[in-house]
Amino acid sequence: MKLSPREAPGYFRNPDPKRPGILIHGPDTMRVAARRQEVLAALTGPEGEAEMRLTRLPASDLRKDPAALIDAVKAQGFFPGQRAVFVEDAGDGAAPALSAALEDWREGDAVIVVTGGQLTPRGALRKLFEGHPGAYAVGIYDDPPDREEVARMLAEAGLTRLSKDAEEALGALGRELPPGDFRQTLEKLALYKHGDETEASAEEVALVAPQAPEAELDELLDTVASGRREEIGPVLRRLSAQGVQPVTLCIGAVRHYRRLHQAASDPGGPGSGVAKLRPPVFGPRRDKIVRQAQGLGVVKLEAALTILTDTDLQLRSASTAPQAALMERALVRLAMLASQGR
Template sequence: MALLKWAGLDGFLRRDAEKASAVLIYGPDGGTVRERARQLVISIAGSIDDPFAVVRLDDADLAGDPARLVDETQALSFGGGRRVVWVENAGSGFLKAVPLLSPDKPGNLIVAEAGALAKSAGLRAMFEPAAHLWAVPCYEDSAIDLERLIAEELDAKGLSTDMEVRQALIDLLGADRRMSRQELAKLALYCHGKTQVTLADVEAVCGDVAELSADDLMNAVFDGQLAAADEAFMRLRDSGQSGAGLLIMAASHAARLTRLRVDVERGKSPEMAVRQARPPVFFKQQPVLQRQVSLWDGESLLAASDMIGRATRDTRTTTLSALNDQITHRAFLSLARLALQQRHNARD
């Protein structure tokens, strides 16, 4: 099975890249997928901007002409060396084109980007067993990944952070690697000339996470604000945020509320439960979570988790981005309606 963990990239480039026909990079975090595709393209071609070294295709280019992929892999480089065929939005067109490749004549390396793929997806079924095809799954950034990202963007610029600041940043970041880097770059620019990043700096630059924060969506959904939830989802979708990534965040939010609700049912006040939560809740989110843990009971949170789980499973059975958006949008509005019902029940 030709699965490549990103930590093993150097070994792949030394031992296996010359024999590989294509590398499929996929996952719900479009920013991480793009960043890793970009790094691999540069490692092979030396650049992403040289038209003689890199040719870009979209899945739509292959849908009506699958043989074009073969033509591009066998085309000679103007300057010598191996070219890269970079395929974006890999889907049904790419799926039709890959079987035309010869495993014995790898030619130029194909680097393909795709979104979240179910285990049964055709591309995974084709790539994972083949010796000449490699698959790179990209998962949501963990806290450790975000610590490394913070070090790359802040520590490398001479900006130190204490544990409280790092935790605040981890709470704010992570849904999309590209957006996380942008937020950290803005923070570094804001702190230019300083040596220490403070919580006040984080709040000034990232506290609202401007227009792109998924916090706006989670807060609106779990508060039962239908119009605000609809607007926040559309804004995030238009910014390129993946529906799968948002569902993961919703599942995490519901799980956190469930843990807090258990503490409340054991005798803590909502305020105490939120203040004593581990990992700590970012200070700006504490009043919101206190309100939500009072609004939701254990039974309704279980229903919310089931709703998120069904939507996640449904998105994994299709590779159509428009249908994924519809499934995710419907799920978030249903969650908001459930929260609104909880609010009405509390008033009765």
């Protein structure tokens, strides 16, 4: 039978050993693996002990030896406690062996936990589990964790003292990051705050959060948007020495100024606009973007985007002008635009 999205988290935390098994499937292997790990830990106990009561079977092996699954399900272990059999990366070809194991399953046998990729609704494997009266099937998709699940993950990581801004920052990260990355971020934050009784802040969340690929351009873009044109040359030379191309700089600048324009154009003001940015920004970086959007305003930002669009066209054209010089000139013009009227 199918588990609904509302019922699934409860089962993952507390699987029923009187049910023969569960199929966990979905296109995101990381999300599927996280749920599988949660179910197996709840069934077989803490890490270390779990391996004593867990049998792993690649789905590809079941075609050669279908009886291996029934043998593993019926086997009596040396250690007391609930046992589980994990069948990894199953497809429709594994359905016959799994069907036989489910039919032969009796209370007290090992629970069968199966993972699969993006399975079609009419495929044999989904039909088997969704139509079975005792087994479960659940699809894992890109739905972000709800508030209750985030709170549970925070409690598991030992993060009980958070400022309101930190809670909001972590909630936004939970919606944006893959589950594995989000869990690692919580673990890093918990390690960072180990022995510290003060509340975790949004700035500390920003310190441990995964950095976006364009993070190395942030210093230059912040310098330009703040109107500090005398600092552009040294930063630009350093980035050039690192192999950052003028076209890459232009793409990053366009993205940054579009975000500023989005924030400045928000009816609720730049602060409200920044809160709606995706991916989200936190801490000092959020404050910088709010200040830049307020200082530049919509009119200047539209002029800046025009400069960048023209520069982008030149960089991609057959022009023989030095690309680095074109980009530096555009950045200086943007910085002069930011300093006007101050």
